[in-house]
Amino acid sequence: MAEANSFKLEVRSRPDNVGLVRLAVAALAAAAPFAVADLEEIKVAVSEAVTNALVHGYGGRDEGWVLVEASLSAEWLRVVVADRGCGMEDVGLARQAAADGERLGLGVLFMETFMDEVAIESQPGAGTRVVLQKRVPAPSAAALGREAASDGP
Numbered sequence: 408m409a410e411a412n413s414f415k416l417e418v419r420s421r422p423d424n425v426g427l428v429r430l431a432v433a434a435l436a437a438a439a440p441f442a443v444a445d446l447e448e449i450k451v452a453v454s455e456a457v458t459n460a461l462v463h464g465y466g467g468r469d470e471g472w473v474l475v476e477a478s479l480s481a482e483w484l485r486v487v488v489a490d491r492g493c494g495m496e497d498v499g500l501a502r503q504a505a506a507d508g509e510r511l512g513l514g515v516l517f518m519e520t521f522m523d524e525v526a527i528e529s530q531p532g533a534g535t536r537v538v539l540q541k542r543v544p545a546p547s548a549a550a551l552g553r554e555a556a557s558d559g560p
Contacts, residue, residue, distance in 0.1 A: 412438065413478035420464070420471040420490070425457045428488075432477050436484050440546040448521035449484065449541060455514035456488040456537045464492025464535055484541045491534040498527045 416431055418424040432453045436446055457473055465471040476487040519525045522539045529535040 411478045411480040413476065416475045416477075417472050418475070419469055420461045420473055420492075421469045422458075422461060424473070425454050425461070428457050428473075428475050429454050432475070432486055435477050435479050436541075439479055439484065439543045441484075441541075441544065445541070445544070449486075449539075452518045452521040452525075452539050453486055453488070455517050456486070456539060459514050459537070460488055460490035460492065460535065463495070464490035466493070479543070482543055484543060486539040487536060488539070489534060489536040494531040494533050494535055495529040496531050498529050 412435065414431065414435065416428060418427060429450045433446055433450050436449050441449070453475075457475070460473045461467065464473075471490060471492055474487075474489045476489075478485045515525070515527070518537070518539060521541075523542050524538070524540040526538040527535065528538075
């Protein structure tokens with residue numbers, strides 16, 4: 408993996424698009440030597456970020472768009488999920504797990520648990536941008552052997 412591979416995807420703020428984004432990011436991440444458990448965690452973190460955009464950014468209405476940018480380099484998987492929804496005044500509050508009448512409040516906790524770096528930027532009335540990053544593990548000796556064998560003479 409010499410150069411980063413990447414994609415941009417803009418989807419309507421509809422619940423059925425969470426799975427689409429999740430699969431697209433998983434397909435990109437699968438090109439790296441992530442363990443199966445890592446891929447599952449990446450899918451959960453991405454699903455949470457997109458779901459938060461739908462539920463909190465757009466209030467569950469399908470009138471908005473969610474932009475997803477993902478890139479994979481030799482060092483990092485980076486996923487940006489952005490909406491132009493209502494935004495938040497207090498990003499710190501979103502980072503706190505809470506169970507109240509409106510939300511369970513574990514989405515950001517899952518993102519921070521499953522990814523190596525999580526940054527959240529938000530502005531009331533302008534939307535929210537979540538950056539998820541996961542360090543790509545070094546290839547295992549077995550994987551290196553398979554690559555060498557597939558290169559051929």
